[in-house]
Amino acid sequence: MNEPVLRRALLAIAILGLGFGIGVWQSGIGSIQPDAIWTAATLPVVVTLAISILRDFWIGRIGVDAIALVSMSAALLLGQSLAAIVIAIMYAGGTVLEDLARGRAERNLRALTDRAPRVAHRKSEDGKETVPVDQVAVGDxxxxxxxxxxxxxxxxIDDSALLDESAVIGEPLPERRSAGDALRSGTVNAGEAFVMQASAVADKSTYAAIVRMVAAAQTAKAPFIRIADRFALLLLPVTLLVAGIAWYLSGDPIRALAVLVVATPCPLILAAPVAFIGGVSRAARAGILMKGSTALEALAQIRTAIFDKTGTLTIGGAELIEIDVAPNQEADELLRLLASLEQASHHVLADSIVHTARRRNLVLSRPRDVREHRGEGLxxxxDQLSVAAGSRSLVLGDRSLPQWAKSGEERYRNAQALxxxxxxxxxxxxxxxxxxAIREDARDTVRGLRSAGVAxxxxLTGDDGTTAEKISASLDLDAVIADATPADKVxxxxxxxxxxxxxxxxxxxNDAPALAAATVGIAMAARGGTASSxxxxxxxxxxxxxxxxxxxxxxxRTRGIALQSIVAGLALSGAAMISAALGHITPVAGALLQExxxxxxxxxxxxxxxxxxxxHIRSEKGEGHDAGKAGGLHQMQRDQSPAAHPKW
Incomplete structure (x- = not known):
């Protein structure tokens, strides 16, 4: 039988047994004794728990549930069947509560797995075919x-697409993508139909990696949780010792039973795994994938942060930061002309220029009679203009700069700028x-880490020292190591x-070895980076x-909550044990208190x-206002036939 179903069945038997026994007791039916009913309803719980403990013992694990078994057995032997059935209900109820709590904590992680893509509409000789996602090949x-x-x-492939990426990266608002942009599996088309070209098979795509990480997060056990297990295990001998002392000093075995009852921490130690699974789930909603609760536990103790520069503290590419414009010229028109010409270039900067122009909604023209001077420009x-773009030597030759351009040239004379x-x-x-350029959120991130306790x-960068020192000064970092090889980074x-x-x-x-060597490696994977991920x-x-x-x-926060739960639970149980040993708590009252x-x-x-x-912070920044609307896009299903798309 499925274990959650079995635990619910045991709880139902115990509750029915208690109710039936109370009914018999109240009605005074002489042929049936309520003690017999309560004993019969307790025995299934006792037997099931004994089998579970023996199974755990066989694989070398001893749990504090043994206290529950001892307390129920002792109650039955001492003729305290009412106390036994109440303990059974509290124990079985605790296990059902465990299932509910764990299910709630894992719900978001399961949702990621459940919504994995299953089919694709692939172009074929006959027009279109719908195939399982694992049949998609690179280039389709x-x-x-x-x-x-x-x-x-x-x-x-198409000119643009509107994507809801909230389930993958946590961004609540749809993002506009342009032709040539990389797209991630698992995101949702929030606009009109579009055509894309597969760049990875399903098993190597982003969403498959997410599913694998989710599986690891659900099965891995953090060191903190293992410590909590061992800490709780000390409760078993301590409980037996306190119960024995209470019996010896009072001469009343019922006091010993009360101590055993209040010390039964049925779901107490589960508080740590519930908290850690909840933390992993919370991080996943923000576009942060923790590879198991071990990673979360280690991250909670970080005191030093090391950053790569390019692509981490900086955007990792050439960004337009300024346009010096001649008199009687307009910046947007000059950008439009430059981007139009760069459409014909294979230079690494060309894509950045074209994307910048398209983001500004500039309409590009088709270039004609293009000649490319390798390493110099185009x-x-x-339209009707002769356009040249590139290095100073290509565009100006031996001519001097006009007056309007001299201030900018002086400003960037020693800068690492193109x-x-x-x-x-x-x-x-x-x-x-x-x-x-430095990322817009780099300064806020550094401040956030310092406020969180990173000292x-x-x-750490392979770039030259001058550039590195400039970025370090603007971010108020403690140290810079430049000209570093991968071995130097490690x-x-x-x-x-x-x-x-x-x-x-x-x-x-090149960061992968250093990421693996760190206490915790954090990979920025938005642009790929399979090795680093x-x-x-x-x-x-x-x-x-x-x-x-x-x-x-x-x-x-997660580690603090887990620690609060364990310490508070064990402290309260300890106080209850002392009170029971002094005769202030009966076994039935103790069972209710412990639950x-x-x-x-x-x-x-x-x-x-x-x-x-x-x-609260996200909503103040305006990031969360349309989160519900974005989430609703997951349910969007408009009937669009492939014929409606001009390419099919």
Missing amino acids: ELLVRAGELLPVDGIL EGRI RVFLALDGELAGIFTFED RMVM ATVEAEKAMAPTMMVGDGI EAADVVVLTDRLQPVADALRIAR GIDVAVILNALRALGDWHFE
Whole structure:
């Protein structure tokens, strides 16, 4: 029989037995003794518990449920059948409460698994075929209808798509994606139907990795939970000792029974796993994947944070930070012309320029007569203009800079910035400055980590010292290690870890060894980074740094709640044992009291599922106002035939 069903059946038998026995006692039916009814209803619980304890003992595990078995058996032997049936109800009720609490804590994790993509609409010779998601191959063109899950990771072929990514990265509002952008499996099409090209098979896609991590989170056992188990195990000999002393001093075995009853911590020790599963679930809702409660437990104790620079503290690519514009020219029009020309380029900067223009809703023109000068730039015609874009030497030759451009040139003379010069019909019209900018939320993240108790912040980068020092100064970091090889990164992490629990935050393949070496490795996986994600203990799915601080805060809050539940529960049980030993609590009253303690500590453990302070901050920033609306997009199912899409 299914164990949760068996536990509910035992609870039902015990409750019915108690009620039937009380009815017989009140009616005064002489042929049936209520004690016999209460004993009969208690025995199934005793037998089931004895079998469970023997099974655990066989595999080398001894649990504190043995106290419940001793107390019920002692009550029956002492003729206290009413106390025995009440203990049985409290024990069986506690196990059912455990199931409910664990189910509540795991619900969000199960929801991630349950909504995994199962089918895909693939382009075929006959037009379209619907196939199981595991039959999708890299390179297949797939149609994603409105309201459907993206079946695999891929690249957007159509001009744009609106995606609800809340279930994967925790962002409540739909995001607009442009042609060529990477798409994640498990996100929801919140707009019109679009076509994408598969870039990974289902088993290697983002959502499959999430499901694997969820499975690990549900089965792994944190060191804190194992310590709690051993701590609780001390309660068994202490309880027997206190019960024996109470019996010896009072000469009354009922006092010993009362001590055993109030010491029965049926679901008490489950408070720790409930809290940790709740914390992992809470993190998952924020786009943070903890690889089991062990990672959460370790993260809660971090005192040093090490950051990679490129792609972690910075955006990891060239971002347009300034446009110097000639007199009588407009910045947006110059950007439109530059992006139009760059459509013909294969340079790494070209995609960034085109995406920047499209984000500003600029309408690009088709370039003509394009000539590319390798390493220098491009020349071509846009509309009726001759356009040249690239290095100063290509655009200006030996000519000096005009007066309007000199201040910008001086400003970026020693900066690690890329300057793109743009000329129209041979005249310099604008200068575009690109830089690997610090993430917008980097300063808030550093402040958040410091307020959470991280005492030391280090930046570890393979870049030159000048650039690293500039970023470090703006973020108020404690140390910078520049020009570092992957081996240097590992050595630095090991050295810091020897002094304090250390987390390493990175995103690239070269960060994977350092992530694995740290006490806790945190991978920024929004842009891929399979190697770093595999090596890390915690994976951040959204392309923001703030979840790193959120993860630490969730971990510390969860560990604090678990510790509160265990300490408070055991302290209350200890106080109740002393009171029972002094004769102030009867066995029946003790059973009721102990159940109240168990319910209280489990309800406290369930607080790890929620976090009012975090939600309050998000709503103040305007991030949570449309969360409900975004969530509702999961249910969107509009009937759109493939024929409605021009590519099918």
